Every structure is written in C-alpha cells, then in structure tokens.
Amino acid sequence: MVNVELKNISKSFGPVKANQDINIKVKSGEILGLLGENGAGKSTLMNILCGLYRPDTGKIIINNDEKNFDNPGDAILAGVGMVHQHFMLVPIFTVTENVVLGNEETGRLNHLKINESEQKVREISEKYSLLVDPKEITERLPVGTQQRVEIIKVLFRSAELIIFDEPTAVLTPQEVKELFNIMNALKESGKAIIFITHKLHEVREVCDSISILRSGTIVGDADPKKVSNKELATLMVGRPVNLSLERKKNKTGKSILKVKDLSVLSENQEIAVNKVNFEVKEGEIVGLAGVQGNGQTELVEAITGLRESVSGKIEFFERSMQSLTPRKIHKLGVRHIPEDRQKSGIIGNFSVSENKILNDYYQPPFSKNYIMSWEDVDTVSKKVVQNFDIRTPSINTFAENLSGGNQQKLVVGRELSNNVDFLIASQPTRGIDVGSIEYIHKQLIETRNNGKGILLISTELDEILALSDRILVMFEGNIIKEFGSNASIEEIGLAMAGQV
Amino acid sequence: MKIQNQNNFGNQQQTLITGYLLVIFGIFISFFFGYGVEGDAVFKLSRPRDEFVIPNLIVPASKYNFLISFILVFIGARLILKRMSSFSSLYLGLGLFLLITCFLVWATAGKSFSLTGMMQATIIRATPIALAALAGVLSERVAIINIGIEGMLLVGAFSGAVFGSLFGGVIGLILAVITGGLFGLLHAVLVITYRVDQIISGVAINILALGLTSFLTSSFLKSNPELNDAPIFRPIKIPFLSDIPILGPTLFQQNFFVYGAIILVFASTYYLFKTGIGLRLRAVGEHPKAADTLGVNVLRLRYLNVTLAGMVAGFGGAWFTLGSVGRFDEAMTGGRGFIGLAAMIFGRWHPVGALMAALIFGFADSLQQKLAILRTPIPSEFLAMAPYIATIVFVAGLIGRARAPNAIGKPYIKD
C-alpha cells in the first residue's frame, strides 16, 4: 500500500522555470494520467520524483513521510520505479544482468550469483505475465519485449509506485492494448501508477484521474469519464486547438519517385527492406506508417544515397537514381528532413546562416570557384528566418542556442527553400512545441499544394492521418498494405502489427 | 562514405583476398627464401643446463621453404577457386605463421638459433606491453580513453629506479605502483571532474611525464648516479614445472613481473566478468545513464578504474628498470604504451585477448633483436620498425570489427 504526494514542487534551470508549484497525488490501486505537450515539464517532474534531480522547493511525501532523494538509489529504496521512455537497458547485457544491475546478488569475493538472479527474474515474469527469457541478450529482443524488461526491473526492486514515461511511442496499437492490460493488472495488485503521455485518447482510456501540465504548472485536473478530447487539448495548449487540418483534395500529376523491388541491408547485414514497391506523384503526400525499426530508416537512406541497395530500382522522374551520391541526388531536387535533427540535421556550433547553407554552400550565390561569399549567405539566411518564423536573436546565433522547435523550423526552412521537387520528411515534428508543429504541418500541406511530392515517415498516427493522401504501412521490411486517407486507426494499427 | 553491404559478398571478398595473399606468400617464399639457399637451419630447443636435453631441430632450409610455399600456393588456389570459405581468417593466420617460420628458417640457414631463447625473450618483451594493454582495458571498459599510459609507464620506470636504489626492490616496486596510480588519478580528475577531452589529457600526461622524468634525470640523477642503480628482480625458478622441456624455461623461469602480469590478467578477467562490481563498471562503459538510473555511482567507478589502470601501468613501468636494466634512461619506454593500446584493441578489450596480442607483439620485438644478431641482410632499423608496422596493421582492423565499449570517449554529464 502506498500513498504518494508531490507538494508545491518547483524547479528552475537558470531562467527557465521547468516546474512551478506543482501538486499531484496518487495512491495504490490508482492510475494517474499526467498529460502535457513536449516541453511542458513532465520529464523534469518525474526526474525529481525518481531522484535524478533535486527540487528547488517543495516536498515529496510518501506514506506521510517527507522524503529527500539525493540520488536514484534513494528513490528506488522508497519504492519509486520508473519505466523510461528511452529504455535504460545495456544492449549487450542479458535480461537478467539488466534487471539486477545495481542490486546484484553476490557471494564471496563479490562473485555474481547469476543463476539465483535468473530464477528471480523468471518468478516475476510469471507472476505478472511479462513473458521474457532471462538469458536472452537484450539488444536482440523486439522493442515491446524490451519494455517488459524495464517493467520487470522496477518490480524486482519492489516498487510500489510505477511511473510510465511515454511508453506507447514505440508500440503498435495492439501492443498498446497489451500494455494497458499489464497496467491494469499492476493496479489491481496494489501498485500506484503515474502514466505520462501527450496522447489524448490513451489517457482517457486507462486513467482514473488526469492532471494536465502546461508550461511548468498544473492547469487543471479532469475526470476521464466526463472530459472531452477538445477540452483536454485546450487545457494542454492553452488556446482552442483545431484538431483537424484543412486538406483539400488535390489532383496528382506525374510520378516523381518510383521504387521497384527495392531491397536494402541493415548495418548487421540483414534484410531491412524487402522488395518494396511504391510510388509518389506530384501533388501528394504519401505517409509511411509503422513502428520504428521496420526498415523505414534504411529505406530513406537508400533513397537519399547514404546506403547502397542490394537489388531493385529507384527512379526519380523516370531516371535511375541508384548509384548517385547524396550530393547528386540533392541536386536533382530531393530534400530530406532527417529524423534526428541533433545528430544529422544541424551543426550545433555553426551559426544559423552556416546551417542554412549546409546543403548548397558549394553553389552560387553562396560560393564561387570554391570561395565563400558570406554576404550573399547572410542575405538569403535573413529571408529564410523571416519566411519560416524562426525565433533567433540573429542569423549569427549558434544553432544549439535555439529551441527544439526553432531548430526544426531551420531544418525545414533549409530543405524547402528552393528547387525542391520531392521531400522526405522523417519524424518532422518529433519533440517540438505545438505551435511549431502546426507551422510545419502547414508548410508541408502548402508544398504539396504547389505540386511537389512528399514522403512522410512518422510514428505518430495522428500526424500520418492528418497529412497523408495515401498511407503505406511498413512491417518487417515489407509494405504490407496501402490505405486511403479515410482509413481508421484500428485498421492501420493491425497492419502495423503485421496482420492484414 | 557509402555504407557498404557485405553479407555474403563480404565473405567472398575476404576469401578471395586471402587466397591471393596465400599464393603471393607462397611465390615470395620460393623466390626469396627457397631459391639458392644453402644449408640447414639448426634450432636449439634446450639449453645445456636443462634437466631434459632435447636434440636440436635441424631443418633443411630450401627444402622446407619450397614445401611450405607449395602448400600455401595450393591452399591459396583452392580458396580462389572455391570463392567462399568461412575459415578464411584462420587460413590467413596460418599463412602468416608459416611465412614467419620460413623467414626464420631462411635467416638461420647455415647458422644456429636458440628457439627457446627466442620464446623466453618473447615472454619478457611481451610483459610491459601486456601490462600497458591491461591498463588500457581497465580504463576503456569504463569508457575513458587513456593515451597517457605511455607517460604512466615512464613515471613507473623512474620511480622504480630511484626508489629501488634508495630503499630496495620491493619498496621501489610498491612506490612505482603508487606513482602510476597517482598519474592515473590525475587523468581521472582532469577527464571526469574537469571534463578535459580524454585524448588531450592523455597527451598532456605524456608530455608532463616526459618533462618531469627528464628534468629530474638531468638535474639529479646525472650528478648522483647512486640514485639510479636499482636492484634487478632476478628470475624465479618454479620447481618441477621449469624442468619441462621447451615450455619450462619459457614460462616457469621468469621474474616476478612476468608472473605478476599473468596473475593480474586472470584477476582482471574475474573482476570484470564474474563480480557484481564488474557488471556495474561494464554498464558504466556501455550505457552510463542506465547505470545511473539504477543508483550506480558512475563517476566513482570511473575514478576507481582509471586509478587502478594507472597502478597497473606503474607496475608495468617498473619492469623497465627493476625488471630489466636497473637504470633509468630518458624516454626509455619507447612507445610501448601505445603498442599496449594496440594490443588492447586487437584483444577486443578483454584482458586475456590483450595478453595474447601482447605476446604477438613481444614476438615481433624479440624477433627484431635476434635477427640483428643473426646478421641478416635487412638493416636493424627496419626490423625495429616491425612492431610499429604490425600495430598499424592491427589497428586498421584487418582482424575484423572490434567494438569498443559503447560510451567510450564521451564524458558523463547529468543534465
């Protein structure tokens, strides 16, 4: 039995007030939903609760006892367990090793008692129906199973309060249902659960109560049985939200990208893309749905020239594109918004201008005969900053000092600026604020209305449904089904799990 | 760089290359080591003072070399024709080994050569490299790159010499280990607390060690030679085992440093892979954030292991003086710290693997010396380059993909 209360919690990072005067309560047999958009302060709050941060003010009260967590170990001892959004699992360890890490059973000379530990893992997995092989190497497990390992980790440490941080991002709709079953089972057995998400329908489905977080404060509490999606969304964002985008039907033109029987190998020399066929025409957005890791990344790398394909054809405006370098493909009019802007999209200690010209610095007007003309660069950059509403002190500011949303707008602005015929957008709105999301969606629709073609890859089904004219579902390297824009989430979800 | 798809094609490519290489080896051996070579190569397999005296191994030089060259060309041709073999790396290793035996036979033709002497020298020369490699493993398993091992060897050597002269061998050794540990601690402080780039810190430590030891040598040791005259650890004969023919003198008649190195290697293996703390430190090296969320003290474990690495390097450095010549000379470590890092990579960051790799390097090192004695037509400077070229070859990954601990090189910052 447990009773957890966060009272008047505040935490600032410099001038940024991540959490301001937050109060939440949850007890055994309850699932509390914590709803908020990206950047609202959910992660900070949970990091405080599980001991990674110290709050500036406020109290953590567990079973009427005020607690001070100096480190994650203290929180674990107090019965707080966190199932992280990005799994905290060592890939090369076995399941057992990941579960016992930090709480190992040891004998003489610190000898690790692996067999006893495996037995304990087996017991927990049977008790809670979290089926997993204790001896398996973690990186070989499918994502859904890895999440179960995360859950076993917290149960192994006798957690009474379990926090699920955005657990559904990597799951198919079916796996989400399974997860909710597990959460209900845990709730029945007396655990208290906090469920963090930004997805409205999920929070209403499984929670007993909902608290909405916006810009660092709790702006309201809601009863999932009574509140509507619209009300929740408005609370989340602070203004009335248009949940559906304006997208008129468009006439499509000729074929821009044609992929025929394409096969691509992954880093581990396994088939990642298996004889895939599809086409993108002028004036349409084709959405590629699917759980991450089913070959989308390799497919995009093959199209953009970063990875060689093993067989099949890629044609661009009917011309073969196969053995071209990324730069040549770029010159043909193909643009790419990469799925990880920090890793591949922007250079942190380059200025906004320098990031703008990353793709075409070698062409006039930015340079001539290998010599840069910085004045021309600055002129164009200023225009892009204006046109794409990029909030920055100046064009010379280092990109790492911009917010996530503005960094993404910089990438989008760069890719859409000129001579684009075909755009590949990978997770274009991941991790950014709602205002920027709306803006980027508008830009994508406009590009499509101007007769260009877009391939949209996203794990957010809402985004796919809102933007796509046609939807393709990718599963284990194959495109197993195509849908029109009026498909339902259930149908797509089934396809994402491989059932057609 | 285009990401190449290899899979079956890779194995095919590797097999073909191996095949061609073996054929080239074979032809090379015929021409240079077989043709026109006269005499027999006499390999001495035991010493006059040994318990069991084994007759010398007499190899007719050109016959042996032609035979081997024929075998290599045959195997190579088969590989080229078969196009696919999952044992191609094994064949390559075998080919290299045979090539070296032919080279030895050729160099020894008409003369005699002590094989046991060579094996003993291999072990001796491998010892500092193995210790340096072990220090590297301990450090890099917690994801801290340690280029400064060369400097830690140097200060260990210096401490061993000076403190050994003042207080005797045992205290000299202990103080050498402590000095190495202090420099390891310095690296840890700079890299972990002050977030200095790990490579820069290593380079700085090397320069600092060189400057300190050279300064102290020219300021004090030159004028006080009694401070630079340390006792040398004599070989310890293990009864019964050291009488085994061939292997006996090689393995069981060495000094404390060799035995110590072997013990440390096996102790480290147990430490890394069989203990709870070993699990934690490997987690720190692969995914420090995961370890942190479970209450593992990432920074403390890193401090611990880097300091331990320094201590091992101090022990290895003491070998140069207390285990070898008893006298410190400026920059006497001669790049062995870096070769140790190469052995670490070649040994896939596993203590036993590093030991094996160090043996190969030790072999190359002792080969160079023995061949100079044999007065082969190859200039001694080129033979001296052999270990360095071998290092480059290994680091270039001709031995397949070795994976460093995942978090290597990145400081752990709680945000």
Next chain:
Amino acid sequence: MIEFIKRKIISENFDYEEILLTPILATLLALIIGCIFLLATGESFSNILLAFSNLFIGAFGSLNAISETCTAATPLILAALGISLAFRAGLFNIGAEGQIIIGGIATVIIGFSIDFLPIWLHLPLALLFGAIFGALYAAIAGWLKASTGAHEVISTIMLNLIALRLLDYLLRLPIIQKEGRNDPISKSVLETAQLPQILSFIEPQLRIHSGFIIMLFAVLFVYWLLFHTTIGFEFRSTGANPNAAQYAGIKASLTIVLVMGIAGALAGLAGANQITGVLGRATPGFSASIGFDAIAVALLGRSHPFGVLFAGLLFGALVAGGRLMQVKAGVSIDLITIIQALIIVFIAAPLLVKNTVPWAFKAKKKS
C-alpha cells in the same frame, strides 16, 4: 582591416573569457606552478628568480633574443597550423613529429644533391619537396582512417616512431652521410637552398630567416582556407558534426585525406624550414620534439590561425628564454616541457582555471 577586427570582436560569439582570458591565465598559472616545482626540488629562491628573469631576457630582452624567439616560433607555428587544421576537422594529428622528419629528409636530399640551380629555383624546390613528402606521409594516416576507420592517434604515433627509425637508417647510408664522418649526420645543404637571413644587415649573427615571412603567409593562408573557402567549410562541418556533414553530402573520406594532407604539408614545411633556415643539415634529433610542442601550441591557440600565431610566439619565447635560463641559472630546459604540459592541461580544462582563479571571471549568465 580595423572594421574587420572590430566586427569580429563585437560579434556575439566572441567570448572574451574563453578566447583571451583563459589562455593568458592558464599560461600564468603554469609558470607559477613551475616556480613552485623548482622550490620543491630544492632550488633557492634567488636562483629561481635568476632563472625566470633570464627566461624573460632570453625571450625578449634584446634584438638577438627576439630574433631567437621568432626563429624558434616559426616551425612551431607551421606545424601547429597543420595540427589545428586537423583538429577543426575532428582529427587528432599527433603525427606532426614524423611528418616534420619525413619533410626534412626530402628537403635535405634535394638541398645537397642538386647543384645546378640558382637560389630562386633551388630553395622553393627544396621547400616544396618538404611539404609534399610531409603531406604524403600524413595522408597515409588519413587514408587508413577513411578506409578502415583506424584511429589516427595510434596510427600517427606509430608513423612517428617509424619515421625516427627511418631517419636513423638514412643517416648511415653513404649517399646521404656526410663525407669523412662516422656519426649519423647528413651532407650539408648547398647555399642555393638555404633560407636567407632577413636581419643580417643589422647584425650578422641574427638567426631570424625568411622562413618567418613564409610562416606569416601560411597563417594568412590557413585563415583564408578555413573561413573563406568551401573546402574550409567542409573541414569545419566534418569536425563539428560528422553525421550532419555526411547527410549534407560532404564526402567524409575525401575530407579526411585532404585535411591530413594539408596538415602534413604544413608540418613537412616546418621540417624544411629547420633544415634550410636553421640547421643546414639533418641529424637524428633535428626535429627536437617540435611536433609535440606544436600540439600544445595548437591547443593554446584554440585551433584558430591567429591564436596559433600568438601561442607559437609564446612557446618560441619559452624555448629561446629557456636556453638562456639553462645557461645562466643551471635549471634544466626540461622545465619548459613541464610548463608546456601544464599549459595544455589548463587550456583544455577551463573549469580548472576558473576554480583556481574565480575572482577573475564574471558570474556566468545562465543562458
């Protein structure tokens, strides 16, 4: 020019503390610790004072001193330009020492073997060969990294050691060894391949030579290359974020080999500079750890050509002054090596400097 400098300094990215204050404080701290170290090894306070005053006199105290400082600084700056260029592209070129040796070997051979060319052909040819061979030697490490991923730190260190052995070997060969000598020393470079002294009209002993002018041009060249050409843009991108650079179509392998080549050329030029301007011939130690000191110079100069220029002059001052210090106060010149190591440590750990001298820094505004 003034406008240019003003614009750069006022720009929002010019962090006073990082670019000026920290390096200066780091140097001072290193010198102070050097002092303390001398005290600890039993030097009398008066001798330490003598040592450090001679350090300054030997560096700046006379026209000869300044000439010595510049002469010592020139090869350091040339090699450090190469190293800092490689740093910018994300590569650690620890192999400058080996590149200097190989470049020097090429230069000395051209220098003594061709006797039919006038100075305005012979000298540039000798320097050119030094640069080319240094470039080729460095490109080996670059190519290894680009094609196999071999870490350039280990491969360049190995190449250094190989170059040293190669030098030993070559200096014993009859075609290279000086006639009538048994010790390893090469034939002397002909007059037509010697860098002319530039201030000999004031005093014939002033060793400062036209290599200094070449070095200044090299500084300007590297600046222009790095910040005003597409090639420099590619170097900086690859160094700052190799993934993003690859996504932008920049070919990593080409960049790596090219930058190592240019870095090697600069280091080779440093070797050529020593041979034709200072030594006149090659001996086993002619590179005198210039390659390693240059690493410290590159770091101190924050990998920026102008920073490297000033840092190199500072280190040249330490070397020139150190010689006088050794002569007049009997303090071994290895002390300079220790001070260099300390400078590297302080430069690479700004936090360390800030913690030691907190009152010199403004309270950081949280961004």
